[in-house]
Amino acid sequence: MTYPGQRDRAEFPIGRQVARWRVRRRMTQQVFADRLGKSKSWVDKVERGVRALDRYSVIQEIAEVLHLDPAILLGPRRPRRRRRPAWTGLTRSVPRWPATTGHSPGPSRATRWNDTSRTPG
Numbered sequence: 222m223t224y225p226g227q228r229d230r231a232e233f234p235i236g237r238q239v240a241r242w243r244v245r246r247r248m249t250q251q252v253f254a255d256r257l258g259k260s261k262s263w264v265d266k267v268e269r270g271v272r273a274l275d276r277y278s279v280i281q282e283i284a285e286v287l288h289l290d291p292a293i294l295l296g297p298r299r300p301r302r303r304r305r306p307a308w309t310g311l312t313r314s315v316p317r318w319p320a321t322t323g324h325s326p327g328p329s330r331a332t333r334w335n336d337t338s339r340t341p342g
Contacts, residue, residue, distance in 0.1 A: 235280070238294050240268035242287045256286045 233241070243253050243264075254264045266272035274280055277291070284291040 234270050235274050235294055236268045236270040239283055242289060246287055257282060
């Protein structure tokens, strides 16, 4: 249960999730690193978010050592926002001009107003 102002644990970065599960499994960073075949420094950097976990194979290895499903570390899958093309904003800012049809649009208002052929009646 989350309280107002409190984040769900699944929203934490993956490094924090790794640290949390490592502690729950009662492993030190050194023991965890030895089981992964990595250095303690590497584990420390991952947990602090200095080093990114950008390969799924590494996430699988970590999950295996922690006896977890990799999906738990990755958190809930969020739907990807569909990106709009860059030009969509441009279409709103450019005024629409009438298509040329081969005929003139007729006299402008100024021309009609100043027309001397019309006399008030």
